[in-house]
Amino acid sequence: MASTIRRGLFVALAGFTVLLCLSYTGLAVVISYVTEDMLVQRLLEREAAAITTRLRQHDRAAAAGSDLITVYREHAALPAVVRRQLTPSAPRAEVFTGTGQHYHVMALAVDDGGKLGRWYLLADVAPLLVVSRLVREVGGVLIGVALALVGLALLLAWLLARRLVSPLQRLAHEARALTPDSTPRFSARERPDEIGFLAQRLETTFGQLQAALQREQAFARDVSHELRTPLTVMRNTLALAGARPLQPQEQSQLQDGVAEMSNTVELLFAMARAGQVASEAVELRACIEQCLLRLLEQHAWDASLLTLDLPGRLAVRGNRQLVLLLLNNCLANALFHGGPACQLRLSFEQGCLSLHNTVPGGQAMRVQGFSHGQHLLLRLAQVMGWDIRFYPGLLDYRVDIIPALTA
Numbered sequence: 001m002a003s004t005i006r007r008g009l010f011v012a013l014a015g016f017t018v019l020l021c022l023s024y025t026g027l028a029v030v031i032s033y034v035t036e037d038m039l040v041q042r043l044l045e046r047e048a049a050a051i052t053t054r055l056r057q058h059d060r061a062a063a064a065g066s067d068l069i070t071v072y073r074e075h076a077a078l079p080a081v082v083r084r085q086l087t088p089s090a091p092r093a094e095v096f097t098g099t100g101q102h103y104h105v106m107a108l109a110v111d112d113g114g115k116l117g118r119w120y121l122l123a124d125v126a127p128l129l130v131v132s133r134l135v136r137e138v139g140g141v142l143i144g145v146a147l148a149l150v151g152l153a154l155l156l157a158w159l160l161a162r163r164l165v166s167p168l169q170r171l172a173h174e175a176r177a178l179t180p181d182s183t184p185r186f187s188a189r190e191r192p193d194e195i196g197f198l199a200q201r202l203e204t205t206f207g208q209l210q211a212a213l214q215r216e217q218a219f220a221r222d223v224s225h226e227l228r229t230p231l232t233v234m235r236n237t238l239a240l241a242g243a244r245p246l247q248p249q250e251q252s253q254l255q256d257g258v259a260e261m262s263n264t265v266e267l268l269f270a271m272a273r274a275g276q277v278a279s280e281a282v283e284l285r286a287c288i289e290q291c292l293l294r295l296l297e298q299h300a301w302d303a304s305l306l307t308l309d310l311p312g313r314l315a316v317r318g319n320r321q322l323v324l325l326l327l328n329n330c331l332a333n334a335l336f337h338g339g340p341a342c343q344l345r346l347s348f349e350q351g352c353l354s355l356h357n358t359v360p361g362g363q364a365m366r367v368q369g370f371s372h373g374q375h376l377l378l379r380l381a382q383v384m385g386w387d388i389r390f391y392p393g394l395l396d397y398r399v400d401i402i403p404a405l406t407a
Helices: 002-056 080-085 130-176 194-226 230-242 248-274 284-298 320-338 374-382
Strands: 069-072 092-096 103-110 115-124 282-285 306-309 315-317 345-348 350-356 386-390 396-402
Touching: 002 069, 002 092, 002 103, 002 115, 002 130, 069 284, 080 092, 080 284, 092 282, 130 194, 248 374, 282 284, 284 320, 315 320, 320 345, 320 350, 320 396, 374 386
Parallel strands: 306 345
Antiparallel strands: 069 115, 092 103, 103 115, 282 315, 345 350, 350 396, 386 396
8 A cells, every 4th residue: 555655646746747847848949939930020020110111201112121031012923832821911921841941921011102002021031940940959958958857857756755655654564563462652653743643543543442352352251250150159059949948048149149240240341441431539538438338238247346547538540430349349358258247447558548357267268259359359450550459368358459649
């Protein structure tokens, strides 16, 4: 495509250059010949005026004052080659011959002894034809110079086309060399012209497309991985329901599985849309309080076991919906691992939010599907530019969240 653009631009510039040269050359030739004809015509008019003046002075033998002009008093006296191309009533004519003569004829109305007549001024202008002689003598040199100038113009057109199209060629080559895993970076993005603007837009578009593809792949991978565990638990529980009534613990497992899948779908869609969600200033303390109220409503847990060590205001940068999802899942994990008797402490020090919960000693390891998927919580934090770290222990469990603080 780039070579076609270069070729097309070169053809356009070269065609315009050649057309311009030919047009000015033709115009110069036309002007030269017209100037010759006007000069000869002016000589004939001056001679006609002189003859008319002498006739008024009763000089009946008036003759031409130039040896190039001959006066004929009747049409029949003109040379035969002139008579064939000049009718008696024609005012003037230009006569070309095959023997080298070149005539200009002008008819003059005179009063010859009280009788009106027509005299003819015949000028042999072959010695005055400078353009024809110039073409014969130095025509080869002029043609050589003209061809050299046309060649120089074509070379300049080729260089100009190459220089103008080269940035587009480089941009196309860089775009063609991009792979799904490579970072788009175009060398023309710093140019202050339209090509620089195009490179910036292409770079942004490629980056957004790659991010969208990565989110789609991550979404498909997470759906396949995270929904499998709760679906397996629910399928096994329902399989047992065909042989006997469900026990309270099994009913609780089904309810937990439904809740987990609901949270899974909600969080996965939130992360899939993260590239389209704008970042904004969020009051983190208000989000924490909202999540704690929701936690108390959904779980049988004693609020007296909660300890808060947070500043009065805590402004961070992120997305409110994603912040609520992250906090809800972390708090749900704390109660899931710690049980209804766990102590929960939330503190904020040196830019880090810590969620610390106790775990009863001797309790068997509890596994829950999505709510405890650390890699998903990591990705949820990363899409907002946050960091999250997990510190599991035998008697406690701590999660440190490092948000992006506002400037």
